[in-house]
Amino acid sequence: MSTSDTFFAEVATLLGPRGFTRDADLMAPWLTDWRGRFTGQALGLASPADTAEVSALVRLCAAHGVPIVPQGGNSGMSGGATPDESGDSLLLSLRRMNAIHAIDVEGRKATCGGGVVLQTLHEATEAQGLRFPLTLGGKGSATVGGLISTNAGGSQVLRHGSMRALVLGLEAVLADGSVFSQLTPLKKDNRGFDLKQLLIGSEGTLGIVTGATLRLVPAIADRIVIWAGLASLQAARALLLHCEDGAGEAIEGFEVLPQGCLEAVLAYLPDSRAPLGQAHAWHALIEVVADRAAAEGLRERCEAMMAGAFERGLIEDAALSASEAQAEAFWLLRESVAPAERAKGSAVQHDISVPVERMPDFVDAVVPTIEAAWPGTEAIAFGHLGDGNVHFHVIAPAGSDAGWSAADGKRISREVHDLVTRWGGSISAEHGIGQLKRDELARLGDPVALDMMRRVKAALDPAGLLNPGKLVTLAPPAATA
Numbered sequence: 001m002s003t004s005d006t007f008f009a010e011v012a013t014l015l016g017p018r019g020f021t022r023d024a025d026l027m028a029p030w031l032t033d034w035r036g037r038f039t040g041q042a043l044g045l046a047s048p049a050d051t052a053e054v055s056a057l058v059r060l061c062a063a064h065g066v067p068i069v070p071q072g073g074n075s076g077m078s079g080g081a082t083p084d085e086s087g088d089s090l091l092l093s094l095r096r097m098n099a100i101h102a103i104d105v106e107g108r109k110a111t112c113g114g115g116v117v118l119q120t121l122h123e124a125t126e127a128q129g130l131r132f133p134l135t136l137g138g139k140g141s142a143t144v145g146g147l148i149s150t151n152a153g154g155s156q157v158l159r160h161g162s163m164r165a166l167v168l169g170l171e172a173v174l175a176d177g178s179v180f181s182q183l184t185p186l187k188k189d190n191r192g193f194d195l196k197q198l199l200i201g202s203e204g205t206l207g208i209v210t211g212a213t214l215r216l217v218p219a220i221a222d223r224i225v226i227w228a229g230l231a232s233l234q235a236a237r238a239l240l241l242h243c244e245d246g247a248g249e250a251i252e253g254f255e256v257l258p259q260g261c262l263e264a265v266l267a268y269l270p271d272s273r274a275p276l277g278q279a280h281a282w283h284a285l286i287e288v289v290a291d292r293a294a295a296e297g298l299r300e301r302c303e304a305m306m307a308g309a310f311e312r313g314l315i316e317d318a319a320l321s322a323s324e325a326q327a328e329a330f331w332l333l334r335e336s337v338a339p340a341e342r343a344k345g346s347a348v349q350h351d352i353s354v355p356v357e358r359m360p361d362f363v364d365a366v367v368p369t370i371e372a373a374w375p376g377t378e379a380i381a382f383g384h385l386g387d388g389n390v391h392f393h394v395i396a397p398a399g400s401d402a403g404w405s406a407a408d409g410k411r412i413s414r415e416v417h418d419l420v421t422r423w424g425g426s427i428s429a430e431h432g433i434g435q436l437k438r439d440e441l442a443r444l445g446d447p448v449a450l451d452m453m454r455r456v457k458a459a460l461d462p463a464g465l466l467n468p469g470k471l472v473t474l475a476p477p478a479a480t481a
Helices: 003-019 024-030 051-064 119-124 143-149 196-197 234-252 258-270 297-313 326-335 336-346 356-374 404-422 436-445 447-459
Strands: 044-046 070-071 090-093 100-104 109-113 167-173 177-181 208-215 222-230 251-258 280-292 318-322 346-351 379-383 391-395
Touching: 003 044, 003 051, 024 044, 024 090, 044 234, 051 090, 051 167, 051 208, 070 143, 070 208, 100 119, 109 119, 109 143, 109 318, 119 143, 143 208, 167 196, 177 196, 177 258, 222 234, 222 297, 222 326, 234 251, 234 280, 234 297, 234 356, 251 258, 258 326, 280 297, 280 326, 297 318, 326 336, 336 346, 336 391, 346 404, 356 379, 356 391, 356 404, 391 404, 404 436
Parallel strands: 044 090, 070 090
Antiparallel strands: 100 109, 109 208, 167 177, 167 208, 222 280, 222 318, 251 280, 251 379, 346 391, 379 391
8 A cells, every 4th residue: 555545544534434535526616716816736625523633634644744735714815725736735624613612701702613604603693792893705604714824804903903803712733733722811821922823824834723712892782884975095094083083992994995996886786876976086984883882872973973074174975874774785885896896807906005194195106106007907996994904906908808917917916016015015914925925925025024934934834734835935935037
């Protein structure tokens, strides 16, 4: 029996028929990333049922030198959960580890497996009068482990932060099969490094997240969603500060989009309607929420807040949601920007961030720069003004063929990344590095920081078996033109 046959037999014995398959048809949906940019091959698909099985499986892989690609809901945006084309890796799915072990109402925390789907967690906590304050478009497939591994954000980062701020405790299997277990949170714990933070955002390259204890907050008793028209992105920034002064932590979301984005969405959604009567250069979508203790008078406070903004010349017009249905309709317009854009044609998309206070000036400077350098393109910027996260998309000139993004698109992305780096920003705000931006990180990242990351990787995974080819490699990649 060959080494590979021995390995497959040991994995099959360990996991059983529900936990391991080499069937090509069963594996196929999980070998291509959500965006369809990367497709790889795998030795097999392993689906352990618990942490003990993950640990034993990782020990087997270490003994046989088999690389592992961990995968949650396969909803990542940077190809971080897709194996390469060699077919040498084992795809490890956490989706069977989907138990919510406990919801502590008094302690406002939930302990769950890494395979729990975000929407399932939302429903379970809401049934207890609480909520997990992170949401995103892929909530029906994204898993807790994947969200932690990529330090996911979302529309509520302004108030509650990304996953890094919401993880109270963590459990993970390391490259040698040992289990890091720190699920019980402590308000104060000064015993050295906060090791869970090392694993959060590491994209499965340092350990496989199998469980977590997450922070919960009181359920929303009332919310008002405001759609405001503005003359400029600078006015939107001033409006954000005005709203934070007036409503404090009740401001849970603050999104911006230009008029062109809204027009594209209205054309894409035939039954939709513009929230305001006239066009405006920019639009802001503001979500204000309150729990039971603060729900009374929420609408009156929002009305006073927007009246003050109008008096200061910060807004040109505004509409407050009159019902939950209207609030959802406002959000649907924002969430439909990406599909509406895709309907217009090919585009290169950038998930970047700059210092919050510089975001308006960055957009004003970079949009015309890109459009002048690549005539016929349309550069649009939208996103989370409150945390500096810009979704910067460049739409191909009319009539461009399917190969445009592989040619001009790469040069545009390089220029955008150069510009955002000069502005003191990041080439990845919330979607991670994966394999999509690995070479760009190596090109533009701080050499000292990159060296530190490689040292950590070498210390925790010296054989380089955990999610190889993602985020950071053990040795710097060769320079490319």
